[in-house]
Amino acid sequence: MPKIDVLNMLGETVSELELSENVFAVEPNMSAMHIAVVRYLANQRQGTQNTKTRSEVSGGGKKPWRQKGTGRARQGSTRAPQWYHGGIALGPKPRSYNFTINKKVRQLAIKSALSSKVLDEALIVLDALTLDEIKTKEIVKVLSAVKAEGKALIVLPEKDDVIYRSARNIAGVKVATVGTINTYDLLNADTLLLTKDAVAKLEEVYA
Secondary structure (H helix, E strand, O other), X not given: OOEEEEEOOOOXXXXXXXXXXXXXXXXXXXXXXXHHHHHHHHHHOOOOOOOOOOOOOOOOOOOOOOOOOOOOOOOOOOOOOOOOOOOOOOOOOOOOOOOOOOHHHHHHHHHHHHHHHHHOOOEEEEOOOOOOOOOHHHHHHHHXXXXXXXXXXXXEOOOOHHXXXXXXXXXXXXXXXXXXXXXXXXXXXXXXXXXXXXXXXHHHHHO
């Protein structure tokens, strides 16, 4: 089993924790992580783009000139796609880009992302993360003490509004719960911060 030091909010080592092999020591599956990231990004798209076809633009009710005898190409409407102010041919319409993947693939992708953080030594485990009041400076101090540089993802066992509101103004820092993590956020973060309770809950859910 992989082992990792548990730090307190001052960056001091207070104990050691054994991580589950089934969650934090699986062989990273690149294919599963790729499809999970593609799905996440696709599901973020609003799909509200819209263009008007020839039936939706105004005007064009009258045939611009007679069918034969003018020497010009035959035209039935001034709102056909080739005309100025005409409708758009085959343009985008509102649609959903959402698609689903199997539950096992989704879980494998998350376990692969967690394991890759362990391999990259980008995982930090805290014994606890608590604040008495909403204070952004306190979260900055914690991140500095544990040497969490760059983009950081803080994962909590349950929603904590004080931690969330304290960290939301820090560039590159995101707070999530065990129930809301996704492969994209795990891979996008330079450093992953978990509390001991979050580790236990992840092992309970994914092992």
